[in-house]
């Protein structure tokens with residue numbers, strides 16, 4: 001396996017973090033990788049907020065329904081998409097995965113926490129003082145992993161095909 005494949009296949013959602021900071025260089029690299037993601041018509045319809053303040057992390061955690069572990073993360077990336085851009089959801093999802101993989105390349109664990117479609121998008125946007133023209137797409141709490149659980153994946157033969165789909 002080459003390095004890229006090793007990083008991608010080595011990624012698993014981490015929800016249990018050590019009480020250690022993440023280097024600012026790592027955070028900036030993750031943000032640079034977010035910025036480098038592909039976007040429809042190169043619109044780049046996004047803003048990113050890296051939350052490090054412990055009180056803010058706790059507030060964000062409390063607002064979410066399945067993100068209590070955000071409170072224990074060293075940093076949480078919030079990805080906001082510009083609602084007027086037709087493909088903001090796809091664009092911001094690409095940026096989110098780039099953040100996650102950039103972190104993984106440094107051994108920093110993270111987990112995608114839902115933003116889009118959740119009732120709390122506006123509360124988190126307002127808390128972070130982001131303009132109403134944006135909406136929350138995702139949250140990515142990150143930190144040094146304490147515990148990693150491996151989620152089962154469907155076998156390749158069940159989900160991928162050459163040329164045409166074959167019913168099993």
Ligand SMILES: Cc1cc2nc3c(=O)[nH]c(=O)nc-3n(C[C@H](O)[C@H](O)[C@H](O)COP(=O)(O)O)c2cc1C
Nearest residue numbers: 011012013015066067111112113114115149150151
């Ligand atoms: C759009 C999206 C929303 C998610 N939302 C949450 C969430 O709110 N809370 C959570 O703990 N995990 C969330 N996850 C992480 C998934 O639960 C996780 O990716 C899945 O169980 C597979 O595990 P893996 O990431 O280790 O491969 C989300 C993932 C995606 C892609």
